[in-house]
Amino acid sequence: xxxxxxxxxxxxxxxxxxxxxxxxxxxxxxxxxxxxxxxxxxxxxxxxxxxxxxxxxxxxxxxxxxxxxxxxxxxxxxxxxxxxxxxxxxxxxxxxxxxxxxxxxxxxxxxxxxxxxxxxxxxxxxxxxxxxxxxxxxxxxxxxxxxxxxxxxxxxxxxxxxxxxxxxxxxxxxxxxxxxxxxxxxxxxxxxxxxxxxxxxxxxxxxxxxxxxxxxxxxxxxxxxxxxxxxxxxxxxxxxxxxxxxxxxxxxxxxxxxxxxxxxxxxxxxxxxxxxxxxxxxxxxxxxxxxxxxxxxxxxxxxxxxxxxxxxxxxxxxxxxxxxxxxxxxxxxxxxxxxxxxxxxxxxxxxxxxxxxxxxxxxxxxxxxxxxxxxxxxxxx
Numbered sequence: 001x002x003x004x005x006x007x008x009x010x011x012x013x014x015x016x017x018x019x020x021x022x023x024x025x026x027x028x029x030x031x032x033x034x035x036x037x038x039x040x041x042x043x044x045x046x047x048x049x050x051x052x053x054x055x056x057x058x059x060x061x062x063x064x065x066x067x068x069x070x071x072x073x074x075x076x077x078x079x080x081x082x083x084x085x086x087x088x089x090x091x092x093x094x095x096x097x098x099x100x101x102x103x104x105x106x107x108x109x110x111x112x113x114x115x116x117x118x119x120x121x122x123x124x125x126x127x128x129x130x131x132x133x134x135x136x137x138x139x140x141x142x143x144x145x146x147x148x149x150x151x152x153x154x155x156x157x158x159x160x161x162x163x164x165x166x167x168x169x170x171x172x173x174x175x176x177x178x179x180x181x182x183x184x185x186x187x188x189x190x191x192x193x194x195x196x197x198x199x200x201x202x203x204x205x206x207x208x209x210x211x212x213x214x215x216x217x218x219x220x221x222x223x224x225x226x227x228x229x230x231x232x233x234x235x236x237x238x239x240x241x242x243x244x245x246x247x248x249x250x251x252x253x254x255x256x257x258x259x260x261x262x263x264x265x266x267x268x269x270x271x272x273x274x275x276x277x278x279x280x281x282x283x284x285x286x287x288x289x290x291x292x293x294x295x296x297x298x299x300x301x302x303x304x305x306x307x308x309x310x311x312x313x314x315x316x317x318x319x320x321x322x323x324x325x326x327x328x329x330x331x332x333x334x335x336x337x338x339x340x341x342x343x344x345x346x347x348x349x350x351x352x353x354x355x356x357x358x359x360x361x362x363x364x365x366x367x368x369x370x371x372x373x374x375x376x377x378x379x380x381x
Contacts, residue, residue, distance in 0.1 A: 016164045020225050037202055040228065040249075041220040043119060044205035050115045054108055058312075061104070073199075116213040126185035127180065133190075133197030133210035133232065135339055136239035137194040140178045147262045150344050151176045152292065153242045160242075172229045175292070181206045182225055183257035188218045194339065198234035201245055207233055222249040239296065261287075279355070282368055286356025289349045292356075293341065302361040309337065313361040322367055326353055342378060347371040 038048040041283045058064065127141040134150075141148035151174045158164035161169075167173070180186055190199050192210035200207040204220040221227075232243035270367040277285075291300065302318075304311035312318050315326050329350055332340035341350065351369040359364040 004316070039054050039203045039205050040222055040224045040226070041204050042223070043115075043174055043220065044203065046115050046118060047205045050111055054112060057104070057108060061117070066165045078322075119218075122187045122217045124185060126218060127182040127186045128179065129180070129186060129188050131194040131199050131210065133194075133199065133236070133243070134344065135194050135337075136232075136243045136272050137344065138178075138199070138243065138245065139193075139343065140176075142259070145259055145263075147259060147266070149176050149262065151178065151246065153244055155242075169229065171241060172231070172244045172246065174244055174246045177227070177248045179248045179250055179258045180222060181252050182222050182249050185219060185221050189222070190216045190218070193343075195236050196234050197232050197236045197243065199230070199245060200233040201228055201230035201247060203228040203230075204247075222247075225249050225251060230235060235280060242296075269348060273375050276370055276372075277348075277351070277368075279368055282352045282355040284358060286352035286354070287349065289345065289353040290356050290360075293345065293349075294353065297337065302357070302363075312357050313363065318357045318363050319365060322358065322365075322369060324378070325358065326350070326369060326374060328376070329354055330374065330377060346373040347378075350374045 036051050038045050076084075121254050129191040130143055132139040132141075137150050137152040139148065154169065154173050155167070155169075156164065160168050165189050188199070188206060188208065188211045191210040191214060192212045194212065196212070198207060199210055204222070206218045206220055208216040208218045210216070214366040225242050226249055228247045228249065230245035230247075232240060232245070235238075236243070296313075298304050298312050299309075300309060302313035304313075310317075317328055319321045328338065329345075330340065330342040334337050345353070349372045351374050353370045354374075355368040357363070358367060
């Protein structure tokens with residue numbers, strides 16, 4: 001009797017611990033959100049529904065299979081004196097365990113095929129966006145609107161290096177988010193300029209590899225205004241983790257206002273190309289551009305990383321012919337990690353950063369580049 005009571009107490013204690021662990025596990029699951037997100041597009045919700053449907057099918061199959069196993073082991077255990085059956089080559093059993101899984105796969109395949117067909121139906125789009133992956137940023141071009149820009153990480157270096165506490169959107173914040181209208185079918189055309197990247201926004205159920213020389217497409221109809229974040233999902237180099245994707249969905253009126261603003265900014269930059277800048281203006285602008293686009297490799301003091309990224313302080317490029325310096329920034333250096341910034345930066349930005357690099361860190365070359373010089377270099381003049 002005492003032994004039975006002890007067992008009962010042990011079972012009750014174990015059950016209580018299991019309930020407590022289950023509650024803690026539920027809280028942890030909610031905190032980490034292990035499951036897929038339903039998303040904010042019809043296709044993402046279809047994918048989520050398919051995922052949950054197949055999940056519960058698998059749960060049911062697991063319950064039936066393991067239930068039969070446990071019941072069989074319990075009712076037919078040796079301690080009960082059960083004699084094992086001695087038979088083999090049962091045609092009925094062979095047919096059953098072939099036909100039942102086949103039928104289950106067919107029932108799973110019907111909704112899965114429908115979702116896959118919808119997933120790749122990119123026809124009749126209302127907005128087309130060309131997305132190009134670079135090491136390590138994204139270029140967006142709204143086709144037919146003459147609007148293109150680069151989107152780069154803006155998480156402060158102090159947070160990345162652990163000198164400051166990490167923000168809420170650590171490594172998921174950019175200087176220029178992609179703005180899109182809600183309730184319109186948007187087609188994403190994804191490619192790359194250098195290596196393989198992958199453009200991924202979980203809330204849209206969109207994840208497409210960006211492959212040089214190829215264009216992969218996807219689509220979405222965003223139903224709710226808001227900011228949606230993602231990342232590059234393909235290992236693409238040392239700064240792979242610093243390629244966030246930020247999409248801001250707006251109403252049609254706000255989207256049109258954003259388009260008009262981007263077009264006006266492009267026109268202003270084109271006008272600035274012909275304007276001569278003072279040395280102080282170029283130096284201040286160049287310092288800003290350098291910290292945003294160059295310091296990650298060449299470091300803030302221009303000393304570089306020995307054996308990996310060359311120093312700009314006292315370098316032959318910064319102290320040599322200015323036209324060669326411009327060419328390095330515009331076209332990059334083949335076979336090295338120095339990428340081409342001719343498309344990533346405007347003529348004003350390139351002129352400013354070249355001027356800054358030739359003057360900062362006691363380089364003191366005393367010359368400067370104007371935006372018109374960069375424009376002429378690009379035109380081969």
